[in-house]
Amino acid sequence: MGTQENYVITLVVLLAYTCCTSSSTVHRNDFTKTTIPPPTTVPPGCFYHNKYYPPGSLIENGYDPxxxxxxxxxxxxxxxLQNWDDFNCRTTPxxxxxxxxxxxxxxxxxxxxxxxxxxxxxxxxxxWCYGTYCDTNGQILHGDDFNCVKTTTGAPTTTLGPPQVG
Structure with missing residues (x-):
């Protein structure tokens, strides 16, 4: 009777039967049939270390650092019951x-x-003279100079250098 199956126990009770003598006749009507209801069923779930857990329950978890x-x-x-594990489960940044x-x-x-x-x-x-320069602070500077070639009595000269920050 230790399983979870349903049992129907029929109990026969003898009515008005006193003693057994050879002349005694027992008739069918002398008995009453009584049915005992089956034991309550165990709800679905899990038993773990003698404790009941409903379906979907987390029973235990842990971490080993x-x-x-x-x-x-x-x-x-x-x-x-489902056991699980995960190695390298916690990521370190x-x-x-x-x-x-x-x-x-x-x-x-x-x-x-x-x-x-x-x-x-x-x-x-x-x-027109133009240029792009990387200054001493790491900034990109764009410069231009219209009328940059100066004419003198000699050959023309072109001078364009980094713009002056003033």
Whole structure:
């Protein structure tokens, strides 16, 4: 009787039967049939260490920091015990190293050192000089000078350098 099956026990009670003599006759009507209801059924769920857990319950879980291991037991929706584990279950944030900044300028995908000329040019039709420079603070400066070629009695001279910050 230790299982969870339903049992119907029929109890036969003898009415008005006193003693058994050879002349005694027992008739069918002398008995009453009584049915005892089956024991209550165990609800679906899990028993773990002599304790009941309903379906879907977390029974236990744990973490071992020395091995980064998580583990646990739960009662699934069908009333079955499920054990689980997960190695490397807690992620540790990566160590971030701040980027190293090299002094200079990045212009059109190319690096230029402090104080260098990135680009310069001259348009003779308009007497216009222009240029792009990386200043000593790592800033990109654009400069232009109209009427940049000075004519003197000698040959023309062109002078265009980094713009002066004033």
């Amino acid at each position: 020395s091995t980064n291991w998580c583990y646990g037991t739960h009662c699934d929706m069908n009333g079955q 990566p160590t971030t190293i701040p980027p190293t900044t090299i002094p200079g300028c990045l212009y059109n995908g190319k690096y230029y050192s402090l104080g260098s000329t990135i680009d310069k040019g001259y348009d003779p039709d308009s007497n």
